[in-house]
Amino acid sequence: xxxxxxxxxxxxxxxxxxxxxxxxxxHVLRDVDFDVRPGEVTALVGDNGxxxxxxxxxxxxIHPFDDGEILFEGQPVTIHGxxxxxxxxxxxxxxxxxxxxxxxxxxxxxxxxxxxxGITLNETEMEKRAGDTLKSLSVRTLRSLRQNVSSLSGGxxxxxxxxRAVLWNSKLVILDEPTAALGVAQTEQVLNLVRRLADNGLGxxxxxxxxxxxxxxxxxxxxxxxxxxxxxxxAKDVNNTQVIELIxxxxxxxxxxxxxxxxxAGVA
Amino acid sequence: xxxxxxxxxxxxxxxxxxxxxKAFNLVLELRAFIALIVIIVVFGLMSDAYLTWDNLxxxxxxxxxxxxxxxxxxxxxxxxxxxxxxxxxxxxxGIVAGVLLEGLTIGGSVxxxxxxxVILCALAVGTGVGAVNGALVTRFNVAPFIATxxxxxxxxxxALLISGGExxxxxxxxxxxxxxxxxxxxxxxxxxxxxxxxxxxxxxxAAVFLTRRTPFGRWVYALGGxxxxxxxxxxxVRRVTMRVYMISGLCAAMAGLIIASExxxxxxxxxxxxxxxxxxxxxxxxxxxxxGRGAVRGALIGAFVIGFLADGLVILGVSTFWQIVIKGAxxxxxxxxxxxxxxxxxRGAAIAAAAATxxxxxxxx
Numbered sequence: 001x002x003x004x005x006x007x008x009x010x011x012x013x014x015x016x017x018x019x020x021x022x023x024x025x026x027h028v029l030r031d032v033d034f035d036v037r038p039g040e041v042t043a044l045v046g047d048n049g050x051x052x053x054x055x056x057x058x059x060x061x062i063h064p065f066d067d068g069e070i071l072f073e074g075q076p077v078t079i080h081g082x083x084x085x086x087x088x089x090x091x092x093x094x095x096x097x098x099x100x101x102x103x104x105x106x107x108x109x110x111x112x113x114x115x116x117x118g119i120t121l122n123e124t125e126m127e128k129r130a131g132d133t134l135k136s137l138s139v140r141t142l143r144s145l146r147q148n149v150s151s152l153s154g155g156x157x158x159x160x161x162x163x164r165a166v167l168w169n170s171k172l173v174i175l176d177e178p179t180a181a182l183g184v185a186q187t188e189q190v191l192n193l194v195r196r197l198a199d200n201g202l203g204x205x206x207x208x209x210x211x212x213x214x215x216x217x218x219x220x221x222x223x224x225x226x227x228x229x230x231x232x233x234x235a236k237d238v239n240n241t242q243v244i245e246l247i248x249x250x251x252x253x254x255x256x257x258x259x260x261x262x263x264x265a266g267v268a
Numbered sequence: 269x270x271x272x273x274x275x276x277x278x279x280x281x282x283x284x285x286x287x288x289x290k291a292f293n294l295v296l297e298l299r300a301f302i303a304l305i306v307i308i309v310v311f312g313l314m315s316d317a318y319l320t321w322d323n324l325x326x327x328x329x330x331x332x333x334x335x336x337x338x339x340x341x342x343x344x345x346x347x348x349x350x351x352x353x354x355x356x357x358x359x360x361x362g363i364v365a366g367v368l369l370e371g372l373t374i375g376g377s378v379x380x381x382x383x384x385x386v387i388l389c390a391l392a393v394g395t396g397v398g399a400v401n402g403a404l405v406t407r408f409n410v411a412p413f414i415a416t417x418x419x420x421x422x423x424x425x426x427a428l429l430i431s432g433g434e435x436x437x438x439x440x441x442x443x444x445x446x447x448x449x450x451x452x453x454x455x456x457x458x459x460x461x462x463x464x465x466x467x468x469x470x471x472x473x474a475a476v477f478l479t480r481r482t483p484f485g486r487w488v489y490a491l492g493g494x495x496x497x498x499x500x501x502x503x504x505v506r507r508v509t510m511r512v513y514m515i516s517g518l519c520a521a522m523a524g525l526i527i528a529s530e531x532x533x534x535x536x537x538x539x540x541x542x543x544x545x546x547x548x549x550x551x552x553x554x555x556x557x558x559x560g561r562g563a564v565r566g567a568l569i570g571a572f573v574i575g576f577l578a579d580g581l582v583i584l585g586v587s588t589f590w591q592i593v594i595k596g597a598x599x600x601x602x603x604x605x606x607x608x609x610x611x612x613x614x615r616g617a618a619i620a621a622a623a624a625t626x627x628x629x630x631x632x633x
């Protein structure tokens with residue numbers, strides 16, 4: 001599954017270095033380092049409250065972080081809001097999808113960034129680009145681009161949300177629990193799609209609670225434990241048990257936080 | 269265009285039920301239009317006067333006022349809001365026109381604006397009240413119902429204050445001052461058709477264009493469908509909300525001007541309960557009060573249903589009290605039909621979704 005051979009790994013697309021973030025007295029993120037490489041699926045895992053959501057909101061520009069550095073394609077960047085993130089080519093697919101049920105697939109994919117010629121919508125071009133994007137992702141489950149999103153199944157809706165994220169020549173797609181509400185077959189569909197995004201050369205961050213998802217598609221696994229990055233490891237170097245230990249205790253054997261750090265983090 | 273290969277053999281069993289559902293759905297979708305046809309046929313059979321050209325023009329003239337209000341109301345309702353202040357704006361716009369046409373006394377001298385200036389001022393005042401509504405909703409997070417209820421009272425109060433409760437009786441202007449011609453809006457004709465009907469057509473075309481052909485129109489629907497999704501997608505939610513209330517205010521002022529022009533007098537009480545007629549037209553036309561669903565076409569047909577029904581009852585000499593009862597019943601019926609249509613559409617959607625999830629599985633096999 002992993003295509004990148006050891007030693008041939010490409011330079012990181014996104015690197016976070018020493019990110020700290022507090023909400024009042026609560027230190028949510030401590031010196032977090034995080035790398036996402038193009039062409040890879042990076043799973044971001046951690047228990048509830050470990051700081052996963054905060055971390056992606058920092059990347060999305062929704063929360064400014066207190067200190068630390070974001071490098072995008074090797075360049076230090078500042079992200080002050082969702083528009084900045086979009087301009088860099090970072091797209092986020094939110095857990096609750098953020099689709100409008102009463103609009104059709106094309107209009108949802110272009111919502112807020114409609115193509116227009118003069119003051120009128122350019123429906124033909126939007127439909128063509130939406131179709132091309134879905135084709136490039138080998139999506140064949142949609143009957144029509146002009147059906148309302150309300151008539152789609154959960155998996156199809158997730159597909160539309162993901163396709164919208166890649167429509168804008170994006171380089172990094174962050175998916176917040178894309179399989180959380182899906183059945184077995186639909187989860188399979190979405191995971192295949194996630195894999196294809198990476199195979200198309202995008203950097204993909206997959207936030208999930210589901211170990212099967214992680215083991216099935218991830219190339220790299222980053223584990224947050226109480227606001228600290230316990231470890232970011234190659235998926236093939238670890239097994240299921242080790243990842244669960246990292247999530248629940250912050251360490252597993254000689255990977256992860258040092259015992260003292262883990263204990264301190266636990267106290268804090 | 270289709271991404272998937274068209275319907276496969278596997279769908280065949282569900283097709284019969286789906287088609288029946290579709291036919292029934294079409295009838296429901298066209299219900300306002302069918303109701304209009306029924307009204308015209310029934311009243312046409314019961315009264316010789318009903319289907320004459322003159323009567324149709326007169327009735328359409330009555331409809332035009334509510335239709336213009338309904339167009340503005342529809343925009344607001346599509347975003348999931350409501351505008352209760354339109355009736356008061358009708359009154360206020362008339363009073364503004366009245367004041368300006370009778371001459372504005374500024375420090376001893378009297379200012380007379382040309383008619384087009386008066387019209388622009390009145391429209392601006394209406395749009396301004398809409399802007400207040402928009403600001404209350406977007407900046408102060410007041411629920412649209414309460415915000416516009418407040419401006420309903422305030423606009424009416426201001427209209428009464430300005431006029432001292434009196435009617436401005438003479439909006440004809442005087443040739444000496446060069447401000448005649450205000451009555452054209454309400455009584456003038458262009459190519460044999462009253463100007464107010466042309467105005468309704470113009471507002472209708474503009475609204476269809478706005479809602480169906482522009483990004484702004486998409487955003488209005490998106491806001492009513494899922495405001496949070498719209499915001500996350502980068503839709504300028506506040507600006508769009510602001511604009512729909514301003515459009516509604518503009519439409520209401522236009523209606524107020526037409527009424528004042530028709531009567532060549534402006535009463536501060538003009539337009540009371542007009543907001544309810546406009547909401548009724550929008551709802552009869554198939555819009556959802558929770559937003560995201562509805563069309564200009566529907567709202568216009570809704571206005572025609574109400575207007576043609578009301579005038580038909582008048583022609584037949586039905587008592588005013590019964591007219592009110594019947595109007596209420598029609599509105600309730602419209603909403604009941606709307607609910608059953610939604611149920612059918614949801615069922616259709618469920619069938620489509622189920623079929624769609626089975627197909628990829630079959631395709632893989």
